[in-house]
Amino acid sequence: IFQKVLVTRKLLKTSQQRLEQQGFDLVQWPHDSSMPRQALLDGVKGAQGVICMLSDNIDKEFFDAAGPHLKVVSTLSVGYDHIDLNQARQNRVKVGYTPDVLTDATADLTVLLCLAAARHMKSGIRACESGEWREWRPDWLCGYQFKGKTLGVVGMGRIGQAVAHRLKSFGIERIVYWGRNEKPGLKETLNADFTSFDQLVTESDFVVACCALTDDTKQVFNYDVFKKMKKNAIFVNTARGGVVNQDGLVRALEEKLIAAAGLDVTTPEPLPTDHKLFKLDNCVILPHIGSATIEARETMGDMCVDNVVAALNGKELPFELK
Template identity: 35%
Template sequence: MKKKIIAYERVEKPVLKDLQKKYDVQFFKNIDPTTDPEFLKQLDQAEGIIGLDLNVNKDLLEKAPNLKIVSNVSVGHNNLDIEQLSKRNIMATNTPGILTDTVADTIFGLLIATARRIPELDHFVKNGEWVQSIEPEHFGINVHHKVLGIIGMGRIGQAIAQRAHFGFDMDIVYHSRSRKPEVEETYNATYSDLDELLSQSDFVCLMTPLTPETERLIGKREFQLMKESAIFINGSRGKTIVEQDLIDALTNGEITAAGLDVFENEPTETDNPLLKMKNTVTLPHIGSSTHETELKMSELAATNLEKGIHGEKPPNLINPDVWPDKHKGS
C-alpha cells in the first residue's frame, strides 16, 4: 500500500506529479483545514505533509496520529508549532538557501522602486499626466552612496548587503543577534545597536524571521527614531512591525516612504490605508516567487519529505531533537 501524503497550497506541478507516481497524494488548495471534511479524513491517515503556510498546531496534530514529517516549501516556519511537533516525535523541515538570491533581488528591487517612486510614476505616465517635464514634486531619492541599515544579517541580509556594497557603493550598518566578522570585512559593514541603526540609516531594511522576540519589533518609538527622509523596507514578516504605527508614521511625515512585501494579515484587507498611499510600494509577498526558485524549493521539500517518511534523516531538519540518538552523527 502506498504511503499517504497531503500536499497543501503550493507544490510545483512537476514535483507534485512525481510524488503522485510513488505515493497516495491528496492535494488541497483554498480550503479551511480546520473544517474541510475530506482534508480531515486524509489527515487521519497521512504520514507526511508537504506545502506552504499550513498552520500545524496542537489541534491539527491531534487529528494526525500517523504523521511522521511536515515539509515546508519555504525557509520560514512560523506556521509550525515546533514544540508540539517535537513532543510527538514528528520531523519538521524547510528549504533554506535556495531562495536567498531571489528574495534579495526582490527586496533590493523594492528599495529602488520606492526610492525612485517607480510604480507611482508608471501610473502617472499611463494615466496621461505626463504632458511636460516633471516637476520636483515627482523627484525621487538617490540610492547610491546612502546608508543602508539591515536588521537581521542572515543569508538574505548578506545577499542584500552584497548588492548594496558592490553595486551601489552604499555604507552598510547592521543589527543582528550576533556579530558577523566576515560580513564586516567583506562589505565594510558596521555592527550597531538597533536604535543607532534606526537613527543614522537612509534606508532601513527589516529581514528578521518572525519569532516571539521579533514580533512587533518595529513600532511607534522605532519609527520616530528614523530620519524624516528615511525609507522603510519590510521583507521579513508583517507581524514584525506594528502596522498601524507604520501607517501613522507615513501619514505624519515621520518617515518619507515604505516598501512592503509583507503585511500583518495576508492577503491584506482591501481597505488597508497603506494601499492608498502614494509613498508606499506594496507587493503581494512575492519574495521568492519566480518559476525557477519555486520549483527548486518544491524539489528540496520533496526530498525532505521522502527521507522522513522512509525513516531517513532529512537534509533540512528544523527540530533535530526528534532524531534518534544513534543516528545523530549521520
C-alpha cells in the same frame, strides 16, 4: 503498504510530477486555493508526511488531528513562524523547510522594493495611467539614490547578506546590521558593523527587514521606532508582516516621519483592498512574492518532496530545520 501524504496545494509542474512518482497515498487539495482548515484537519488524519505552505497554520490542533504516525512536515518556505516547533518536537515530527534556494529571489525583490519606494514608482505608474503625466518636470517625483548612504539590515541571515552585497554594488557606503548575534567575517566581506537596533534605525537611510518572525522581532518596527528614523528613510519589509506594528507604520507614512515603505508582507495577508496602506502614495505593496521565481519555487517543491521521501524511509531529512 501505503504511506499517506498530505500536500496542501498543487506544486509547480516538475515538483508535482516528482511528487506523483513516489507512489504515496496522496491527499492533495485539488483547487487553486488554500486548503480550508477543516479539510486540512480531516486530510491530515493518519498521514505520515505533510507538505504545507506558509499560509497553513501548523499548530497543536493540527498535530492532534494528525495522530501518532506523522513523521515529517515540510514547508514550502524558509520561514517557519506558522509551525509550532515545540509541538513538533514533542510529537517527534521532523520539520523540513527550503533555505538557500530562495535567497537570491528574495534579495532581488528586496532591492526592487528599495528602488520602487525610493524612486516613487507607484506614483510614477499611477501618473502614466491617469494622465497626470503632462510634461517633463525638473522637480517631479524626485527620490533618493543609494550612493553614499547607510543601509541597515535587520536580520543578517542569508537573505540579509545577499541584499547587502547587492546594494553595496549600487553604491551603499555603510552597512550596519542587528540580529540575534554578530556574524563573523562580515566586517571583512561587507564592511558591515553589528549595532544596536536603536543605532540602526537612527542612522540608516535604508532599513530592510530580512529577519525571521520570533518573539524578539515581533512588532519591533512600531510608531516610536519610525519616529526615530531619518525623514528620508526608506523602510522595506520582505520578512513577515508581524515584525511591523502596521498602524504605527500607517501613521508614520501619513505624517511623513519616513519617506516611503516597500512591503512584500503585511498583516493580514491578503491585505483588504480598502486598507489605508494602499491609499498612500509613499507605500509600495506586493503580494508576498519574495521567492516567486520559477527557479526558486520548482526547487523548493523538489526539496519538500525529498524531505518527505527521506523521512518516510527512516533517513535524515536533506533540508531539516533544527
